[in-house]
Amino acid sequence: MQRWVALFATTRAIATATAIALLVGHRVTGHDWLLGGIAITYGVVSLAVIARSPRLQSLPVVWIADGAAVLALVLAAGQWRSPFYLLLLTTLVLPATTLPFRRALAYGAATTTAYFAVALATGIDWSTIETTARLESFATHLMVPLIVVLALAYSGQLLERLERERERSEQLAVEAERRRIAWELHDSAKQRIHAAHLILSAVAGQREDARLEQAIGELRFAGEDMESSLTELLTPLLEGRGLGDALRARARELSAATTAHIDVRGESAALPPFILAHAYRIASEALTNAIRHAEAERILVRLAQDPDRLEIAVEDDGRGVPADPRPGSSGLRSMRDRAEALGGRLAITAGAGERGTTVSLSVPLPSNGGP
Amino acid sequence: MIRILSVDDHPALQAGLQTVLSDEPGLVLVGTVADAFELWPMIDRTRPDVVLLDYHIPRSDGLVLCHRIKQALQPPKVLVYSAYADSSLAVPALIAGADGLVHKSAPANELFNAIRTVADGEKVFPDIPLQVRSAASQQLDPQDRPVVPMLLDGATEHEICEALGLEAPELTARIQRIIGRLHMYVPGNRA
Numbered sequence: 001m002q003r004w005v006a007l008f009a010t011t012r013a014i015a016t017a018t019a020i021a022l023l024v025g026h027r028v029t030g031h032d033w034l035l036g037g038i039a040i041t042y043g044v045v046s047l048a049v050i051a052r053s054p055r056l057q058s059l060p061v062v063w064i065a066d067g068a069a070v071l072a073l074v075l076a077a078g079q080w081r082s083p084f085y086l087l088l089l090t091t092l093v094l095p096a097t098t099l100p101f102r103r104a105l106a107y108g109a110a111t112t113t114a115y116f117a118v119a120l121a122t123g124i125d126w127s128t129i130e131t132t133a134r135l136e137s138f139a140t141h142l143m144v145p146l147i148v149v150l151a152l153a154y155s156g157q158l159l160e161r162l163e164r165e166r167e168r169s170e171q172l173a174v175e176a177e178r179r180r181i182a183w184e185l186h187d188s189a190k191q192r193i194h195a196a197h198l199i200l201s202a203v204a205g206q207r208e209d210a211r212l213e214q215a216i217g218e219l220r221f222a223g224e225d226m227e228s229s230l231t232e233l234l235t236p237l238l239e240g241r242g243l244g245d246a247l248r249a250r251a252r253e254l255s256a257a258t259t260a261h262i263d264v265r266g267e268s269a270a271l272p273p274f275i276l277a278h279a280y281r282i283a284s285e286a287l288t289n290a291i292r293h294a295e296a297e298r299i300l301v302r303l304a305q306d307p308d309r310l311e312i313a314v315e316d317d318g319r320g321v322p323a324d325p326r327p328g329s330s331g332l333r334s335m336r337d338r339a340e341a342l343g344g345r346l347a348i349t350a351g352a353g354e355r356g357t358t359v360s361l362s363v364p365l366p367s368n369g370g371p
Numbered sequence: 372m373i374r375i376l377s378v379d380d381h382p383a384l385q386a387g388l389q390t391v392l393s394d395e396p397g398l399v400l401v402g403t404v405a406d407a408f409e410l411w412p413m414i415d416r417t418r419p420d421v422v423l424l425d426y427h428i429p430r431s432d433g434l435v436l437c438h439r440i441k442q443a444l445q446p447p448k449v450l451v452y453s454a455y456a457d458s459s460l461a462v463p464a465l466i467a468g469a470d471g472l473v474h475k476s477a478p479a480n481e482l483f484n485a486i487r488t489v490a491d492g493e494k495v496f497p498d499i500p501l502q503v504r505s506a507a508s509q510q511l512d513p514q515d516r517p518v519v520p521m522l523l524d525g526a527t528e529h530e531i532c533e534a535l536g537l538e539a540p541e542l543t544a545r546i547q548r549i550i551g552r553l554h555m556y557v558p559g560n561r562a
Contacts, residue, residue: 187381190454194475195387201478202391216478223476259502259509295500 004097009051015086016043022083067091071118080119096152108149182233193223243268250284260291266303278338286314286359294318313360373398373490376419380405380429391479407431419447426453434467434550441468448489458499462507463553466522471495
């Protein structure tokens, strides 16, 4: 959008200057100082107002008002071969680059029609139109808006597609790199950890030693930590998706592999990537726990967001979290670590009755949309 | 003396196995291979009692290999030894005819016990929750589904062929298709 506003500003400045030069200096147009004054005022004011406000740039009412104002200037100048014709073309830049392709073309056609109507109103001297040069000029005046809109809309669409492609290929490259790293971790570091654990546990079978037990415990946790890093590396990136969509996609994957029924309700607005990533991992870890460890049949994920907080609750009907989960159990630990990294609260509560667990996360959101 | 052949392409793990098995009385590592091509001549040469088989084998699939090993007239016991040994791998492992499943993070004595147990002709598998079974069977073609509970309950292929009126090669093809369908994505699979 930025580059189209720049194009709009540049062309409008040039068109305004051209119109003034023609009005004031050209012998045919006839030194109309009043209209010149109005033109310079309109050019400068419209430029200042529209270029500054991104909201106005995308309002159809503003485009139409702008076009109508310039057509009024054409009408005031008294003939269709107007010094304001270039100015009229500049009113097409924003709609042509904002609207979808077909609508942009329709907008161009409407401008041409309106221009033709103004030309009729100022009076077309049909006897002079009969000369080739005049006819050609008139036809050109009618065609140029269409061509301008076509060219701009087409290149706008092309640029957008290029940008999307680039983002996509960047994302694919990053994901390929993450897969490669995951593979290396799996293939070397993790196997070495297993080997070291195997050897140490064999030694521990022959000789009692608390230090050996401690080292074995560390190796076991190292293995589990690596497992969760691998899972994370192999999870597709979330960029460009809402938290609700990402969780729904995860729920579909999990439902396909089990009989659990997972329902995700609510959606979050755009979140800063850091919060999005951690909140997603916490919720998907809670889903995995509910299915794998609690053997839940029904799971409900609720998302709620107000301007300064994000709340996620994962409720299941499984057999609950054991009173004393394995010390240092890496799944729960990593959920807590992530919640802490977000400055949020993680609560794990037992459901009503014997069964069920609710994992709830509450995260403060930065007030101005992002850190 | 239980003769063990290890199939694994990770040198560190092979070395670790060699170390712990050399100290363990009653168990002897008769060979190590890193891929499917070396496996068959090695089985012929060493005649192992137990094959310790990684799930992820370069250019092959541990469970497909397992099923092929079990096609022999007097097959060795097969213990699937994997870094992904939860109940969802237990289903295809049982279907492939494995005798047991041990996680690579298991301590040495657990591995030794598992090797001795399968060598004695018993099975070593984690409990398979009902929902994992039904989830697995939902991934299959309807015509393949009846085979799964029979295999999981320990019916022999001969019994299944009789019950379903199938020829042996047809059942083999079905089992291979089921194993392929239940293939688990692990980072080792260079996809």
